[in-house]
Amino acid sequence: MKKILIYFTLILFTLLSNAQEKKLYKFNNPYYEIDSLAVYTQYKGDIPLLVSELTKNCTTQLEKSRAIFMWITENIEYDYKAYNKGDGDMGMPEHKAGKEYGKAYAKWEDNYLKNIITKKKAICSGYSWLFKKMCDLSGIQSSVVSGYIKQKKGEIGKTGKLDHAWNVMLIDDKYYHIDATWGAGFCFKNEKGKLESFVKRRNDFYWLIPHDKLLIDHFPEDPEWIRHKPYVNAMEDYKNQPYYEKGIIPYIKIVKPESGIINARVGNVIHFKLKVVNYAGPHLVRIRNNTNRTSVLKPIESYYIDKDSNSVFYMEWKDSVDFKREVKDTTIVFDYMIRDDRIRNIEVGIDGWPTAFYFKVNIQ
Known part of the structure; x- marks a missing residue:
């Protein structure tokens, strides 16, 4: 069960x-x-x-x-x-x-x-x-x-x-x-x-x-x-704030987007900024989305971020071109482009949390 x-x-x-x-x-x-x-x-x-x-x-x-x-x-x-x-x-x-x-x-x-x-x-x-x-x-x-x-x-x-x-x-x-x-x-x-x-x-x-x-x-x-x-x-x-998985709340704060409801058009770039606190790396970060026609979560890109050495280890997928990666101290910054007018949500997975954060998407 x-x-x-x-x-x-x-x-x-x-x-x-x-x-x-x-x-x-x-x-x-x-x-x-x-x-x-x-x-x-x-x-x-x-x-x-x-x-x-x-x-x-x-x-x-x-x-x-x-x-x-x-x-x-x-x-x-x-x-x-x-x-x-x-x-x-x-x-x-x-x-x-x-x-x-x-x-x-x-x-x-x-x-x-x-x-x-x-x-x-x-x-x-x-x-x-x-x-x-x-x-x-x-x-x-x-x-x-x-x-x-x-x-x-x-x-x-x-x-x-x-x-x-x-x-x-x-x-x-x-x-x-x-x-x-x-x-x-x-x-x-x-x-x-x-x-x-x-x-x-x-x-x-x-x-x-x-x-x-x-x-x-x-x-x-x-x-x-x-x-x-x-x-x-x-x-x-x-x-209206984003959904946080309970276990991630003590460790990471969403700085951007400020709202859990993202209003966007196809082609818009969504800026993400996560502040990491009280957590020893590394971090495996995944961005996934689903549409109004399927609940299958599609992996876009994953990468490890080591808090101490600031090193990044990438695992790429074909359509990861939309990503702009940057690591600053204990901050994770990345961009994600809206490419499909059927997208209804964006999920951010970190380490052991398949869905650490969740955002609703309204396509204009």
Whole structure:
């Protein structure tokens, strides 16, 4: 049965997945001691006690949040069966006038979170509410953010689904973004579109996510969390950006084209510029396209780019004449000419990602 990675792509070469199961790497990890304590800390039926034991050796709020993130991603699995059933109702009490809502909420929260820890399973709302509660108990100001996520190539120009939740922390007047759900692992999806298994694969990228990286595939429903520009404008930028394969987001940024929707005529040259960060070469780059008559991806040219030596090793195809190749430091620059009025998309593959980036093409 064909399986497709969703939510969090398995990265074969990732440098950011620092732990699998309880195996931790000390090299270049300033939080090694905190991580080591966190993954072995046992829950003893009391959440405040758990937080106290997790954070007893922490000296800053960032360290405390790191311990909490590590514990949750180590101990809570994604409840794919609940997701398949559409069981997203948290059962939170209604806030009605005349009722003692505070007591009702406290009782609900205690039962809800203890049930998650006991079952060791949750969907995104459970991950985010548990993270918030543990932050609250450790003195960290945090919030749960609900919003849209993109997971498919066909969602360029769209918002994606409104069915995800993550967290924002405020520490020393600075906002930090965390997605414990995607940081815990990934799920497989079968041919019928149902999730059928969860693989625990901790990914540090989802602890303290850079805001510009977050907005590649997350977008908050509440305008409160968009402050760098008007909400409507930020939403349009989010909708129309290129599709990024999840595993490539930490490493490479698309500088050009700026939009995921390319309006062009036959004969137009599309300029590509990719900025490589936090990634050791070499890079195998492939440009492919398909038309409205076939879904066959046609390779145009592939070449390796070694980050350190700046050397390039080419593998040519007959019709690679449209390419203008240039390597500058950690930047990959190339051109691609539109030669067929049937082209509907352009895909850029890099290394182990057959489709690292995806662009829609509208032929004028």
